[in-house]
Amino acid sequence: MTRIAVLDDWQGIARRNADWSPLEARAELVFFEEAIADEDAAAAAFAEFDILLTMRERTPFPASLIARLPRLRMIGITGKSNPSLDLAACAARGIIVCHTEPSGRSASATAELALGLLIAAARGIPAGDAQIRAGGFQHGVPVGITLAGKTLGVIGLGRLGGLMARYGQALGMEVLAWSRNLTPEKAAEAGATYATKEELLARSDAVSLHLVLSDRSRGILGAADLAQMKPGAILINTSRGPLVDEAALIAAVTEGRIVAALDVFDREPLPARHPLRSAPNTVLTPHIGYGVAETWAEFYPQSVENALAFLDGTPIRVT
Structure with missing residues (x-):
C-alpha cells in the first residue's frame, strides 16, 4: 500500500485544514507533529514512505538523505521553492517534486508580524x-520608546519590505531603505529614502530585514555592521536567521548594545539550551511569520491535490 507522510506539522493543524479523506481512501497517511532531529532520524522515519508532503524548509532534504529513502517517489513542497531540498538529486532518482501556488491572501502575514515585533x-x-x-x-x-518621529531602516525593499516601509510611514517614521540592487528611484516609489547600508545602520532606530537567503545575502549583517547600529536600536528579522552573524548578534544583545526581535533562527526549532532563549534584550517568536489561517487554507488542500494527481499518474504543479 502507498504510504504518505505529512511532515513538520508543528502546530498540529494539518488535519483540520484540508479534506484528507480522498488520500486516506488510497493510501496510509501518517502525520508528523514533532521536528526531526537530524539526517539519521529523518532516514529512519521516512524510509518506508512513497510520498512526503513537507512544510517549507523545516526538514532539510540534501542529496545524502534522498539517497537513503529507497521508496520515495514524490515530494510535495509548500511555496514555489525549497532551498533545503536538492532538486538535482530528486531528478537523478526520478522523484517528482510538486509545489503549491500562493494566491496572495497570506502575502501580508510576515510583514505584519515584523510590525508586531517592532512594536513589542x-x-x-x-x-x-x-x-x-x-x-x-x-x-x-x-x-518604551515612541516610534513616531523615529527612523526605520528597511533592508530589502521587495514585496514584504515595501509593506514594512508603508507600516513605518503610517506610524510617522522616516523610512530608509537599502539593498544591493536598490536604486534611489525605486526606494522613492515605496515612500522610502535610499541610503547606503552604513548610513542606514547608523541612522536607524529600528532595522527590519526582508531579504531572501542566498550565498550573497548570508551573513549580510556581521559584527562590524551591528557595531554601527545606534545604542538601543531594534533589529527585526522575520526572513532567515543566517542573514545575521548569530554569534555577533548574541554578543550585541547580551552586552545591551541593541534589541533583537526575531522570528527566525540559524537552527529551527531553536535548541533547548540555545543562548538566545535566555538572552536579555530580545523578543522571540517561533517562525510564525507565514503561519496564519489563510496560509494553511492554501498549503494543505493544494498538497492533497498534488498527491492525488500524482497517484492518478498526472502530476500537477511540478517544480
Whole structure:
C-alpha cells in the first residue's frame, strides 16, 4: 500500500485544514507533529514512505538523505521553492517534486508580524505580560520608546519590505531603505529614502530585514555592521536567521548594545539550551511569520491535490 507522510506539522493543524479523506481512501497517511532531529532520524522515519508532503524548509532534504529513502517517489513542497531540498538529486532518482501556488491572501502575514515585533520590542510588551502573569505590574518592565518621529531602516525593499516601509510611514517614521540592487528611484516609489547600508545602520532606530537567503545575502549583517547600529536600536528579522552573524548578534544583545526581535533562527526549532532563549534584550517568536489561517487554507488542500494527481499518474504543479 502507498504510504504518505505529512511532515513538520508543528502546530498540529494539518488535519483540520484540508479534506484528507480522498488520500486516506488510497493510501496510509501518517502525520508528523514533532521536528526531526537530524539526517539519521529523518532516514529512519521516512524510509518506508512513497510520498512526503513537507512544510517549507523545516526538514532539510540534501542529496545524502534522498539517497537513503529507497521508496520515495514524490515530494510535495509548500511555496514555489525549497532551498533545503536538492532538486538535482530528486531528478537523478526520478522523484517528482510538486509545489503549491500562493494566491496572495497570506502575502501580508510576515510583514505584519515584523510590525508586531517592532512594536513589542519598542514598548516592552513581552516583559509587561510576563510581569502581570507573575503577580507583578510595572516593576522590571523596560521604559518604551515612541516610534513616531523615529527612523526605520528597511533592508530589502521587495514585496514584504515595501509593506514594512508603508507600516513605518503610517506610524510617522522616516523610512530608509537599502539593498544591493536598490536604486534611489525605486526606494522613492515605496515612500522610502535610499541610503547606503552604513548610513542606514547608523541612522536607524529600528532595522527590519526582508531579504531572501542566498550565498550573497548570508551573513549580510556581521559584527562590524551591528557595531554601527545606534545604542538601543531594534533589529527585526522575520526572513532567515543566517542573514545575521548569530554569534555577533548574541554578543550585541547580551552586552545591551541593541534589541533583537526575531522570528527566525540559524537552527529551527531553536535548541533547548540555545543562548538566545535566555538572552536579555530580545523578543522571540517561533517562525510564525507565514503561519496564519489563510496560509494553511492554501498549503494543505493544494498538497492533497498534488498527491492525488500524482497517484492518478498526472502530476500537477511540478517544480
